[in-house]
Amino acid sequence: MELHHFSHTHPLTFYEGPENTYCSGCLESIVKESSYGCSQCDYFLHRRCAELPREISHPVHRRHPLLLQPYQQGLDCVLCRRSGQSLVYYCSLCYFSLDIKCAEILPPVIQSKTHEHPFTLLCKKISFSCDACGRDGSHSPYVCTSCNLTVHNHCISLPRTIRIIRHEHLLKHTFFLHESESDWRRCSICHEGLRADRGCYHCPACDYAAHVHCATRSNIWDGTTRDEQDDTESSEARLDSIIRVVKEIKLGEDMIAAEIEHFSHEHTLIFSNEVKDDKGCDGCGIPISSPFYSCEGCDFFLHKTCAELPRNKLYPFHQHTLTLQPKSPHSNRVLACNVCSIYSNGFSYNCERCSFNLDLRCSSISDTLTHQAHEHSLFAFFNRAALRECKGCGALEKNGLGCHECGYVLDFKCATLPLTAMHSYDDHPLKLTFQDDSDQLECDVCEDKRNPNHWFYSCDDCGVTIHPECVFGKYPYIKVGDTYTIDSHPHSLRFVKKTEKYPSCNSCGQPCTDLALECAESECSFIVHWECVALNKS
Structure with a gap:
């Protein structure tokens, strides 16, 4: 069956069932609806x-009839202000347009999902600011006369709660x-002005607020809604899928999991508050601090926060759900984060469809960050054409967090630096310092000069100052002792950090300082910089 429709030059063929396309x-x-379409032009219309x-x-x-016709520039709907639909009802005498959705006869009284009272239609031309979305x-x-609210007809159907990426x-x-x-x-999405006395979407726990038109954009919200109970249950399900509590104990007023099974490790993990020197978390790669879980027989450690990560996660600037990938002791799983470009061999969030990898440090940052180093909120930006200089280290980056004020x-590397750290040079915890008020402008570890405008770690008691890279090394999130294999060597290699008696790299011939790969066979003297291996990978 064919239909000759005034809006299209070719006949439209009738289709029964889903077309997996959009109505023009x-x-x-x-x-799952009947439609008419021209597959040659990819032009389809719902049957209705x-x-x-x-x-x-x-x-x-009421003055004149409205004629259905193809959309032309300037024929925006007077009710919803939307443009781009191919069909509108139009009065040429009054230059008055309604899109076909708004042309449906409006009910005189309607109940909103976002408000307790019914709304009554005020069917006349009147200028107003919509209290639901903030637009004119x-x-x-x-109108709701009880609460003095005035809203667009299409804002009546706004969902009460939404989840966005x-x-x-x-x-x-x-x-x-x-x-x-x-x-x-400021809107937390577009960072433009947001009226506090106009409608918006808001997270009370984080004071995150966004324009309605920003939060409901198709690349940010998928159109589905969930209530709070569903959200709580799904969060618990995600946690249960990676942790099974074996034993609980009472600590103060709280019950905590003293022994757990975690999906990333074959043995049970024991809770501890006693910090282990020189041990790194197998999840995030940061030096271990209390509280944490460990399997000391396997030298496996997880911060409590890393052990309790959700299996699936939404990231503000990626369109698909990311899945937590555990550390594998039997594969060469060293990944460069797609956000900060830093290598790590711990846990990561991954989108297999896009080959997108996100390390745990970057995954902990939402699109807005409050940092002790700065008085204003910082907003994430990605792939900027103009490189911007990081105030923490001076690096020029296309990805980072910026202040609109x-x-x-x-950059993400500095934004995720721990606020405190330990180093063998000093017995005290070192504090990440943002402003240089000292006379000591040399790093106590490498003895090179420090840039006074860049961040460093310091000890107030001893006057020690150290570059962040000297505290953690050039590759701080690759765990020493883990194994790795390369095609050019027959044996398994393990990650080592050489601090003295620097042997020569078998690839470039230069001394192996910092992170290297050393042959696990005692009689084999093969060693290579990790940097040389990483360059061959990229």
């Missing part, structure tokens, strides 16, 4: 859109922010 009339997906009457009378515009309107709003918690719709410090703040920038 209303821009909504065609799923294709069979719309050519002329209607509408209560919003010019015709036929719905930019934030880990559910966002709730609110008509205004109760405890805002001022009438204006004053232009302050941090």
Whole structure:
């Protein structure tokens, strides 16, 4: 069956069932619905859109009938202000347009999912600011006289809660922010101004707020909704899928898991508060600190926070769900993070479809960061054309976190540096220091000069100052002792850090300082810089 439709030059063929495409009339997906389409031009219409009457009378515009016609530039819908749909109802005498969705006869009273009272249609031309989304309107709003709210007709159907890829918690719709410090703040997505007395989506736990039109963009929200109970249950399910509690003990007022089985390790892990010297977390690669779990027989350690990570995670700047990948003792799993470019051999979040890898440090940063080094919030940016200088180390980066108030920038490497660290040079914990007020402008480890504008680690008691790279090494998140294999050598290799008696690299001939791969066979003297291996990988 074919239909000759005025909106398209070719006949449209009738299809029964899903087409897995979009309707050019209303821009909504065609799923399990009858449709008409031209496969040659990829032009499809829902059957209901294709069979719309050519002329209607509408209560919003009573003076003249409205004629269905193809969209032209400037024929934006007077109710929702949207453009781009191929079909609109139009009055040429009054330059009045309705898209076909808004042309459906509006009910006089309607109940919103985001408000406790019903809304009543005010069917007349009137300028207003929508209390649900913050944008202006010019015709036929719905009003709640009990609460003095005025909203667009399409904002009546806004979902109460949504989950977006930019934030880990559910966002709730609110008509205004109760405890805002001022009438204006910034949207957490576009970073432009957001009125605190206008509708937005908000996370009370994090004070994360976004424009309605930003939070509901198709590349940020997939259109599905979930309530708080579903979200809690799914979070518990994600945790249960990677941890099984074997034994619990009471610590103070709390019950904690004293022994667990973790999906990343074959043996049970024991809870501990006693810090182990020179041990790194097999999850994030950062030196171990309390509280943590360990399998000391295998030299396997996990921070408690790393052990309790969710199996699946949304990342603000990737469109697919990421899956936690454990450390594997039997494979060459050393990955460069797609955000900070730093190598690590611990856990990572991975999107197999896109070959996207994210280390745990970068995965801990949302699209907004509050850091002790700066008074304002920092917002993530990616793949900027112009490189920006990191205030922590001076590196020029295309990925980082920037301040919209004053232009302050941090790269992800500096933004994820631990605030405290230990080093054999000093018995005390070293503090990450952002401002240099000392007269000591040399690193006590390498004895080179420090740039006074860059971050360093220091000890107030001893006056020690050390470069971050001298504290952690050039490759701080690859665990020493782990095994690795390369094609050019027949034996297994293990990661080592040479601090004295530097042998020559079998690849470049230079002394092996810092991280190297050494043959695990005692009678074999093969050694190679990790940097030489990494260059061959890339």
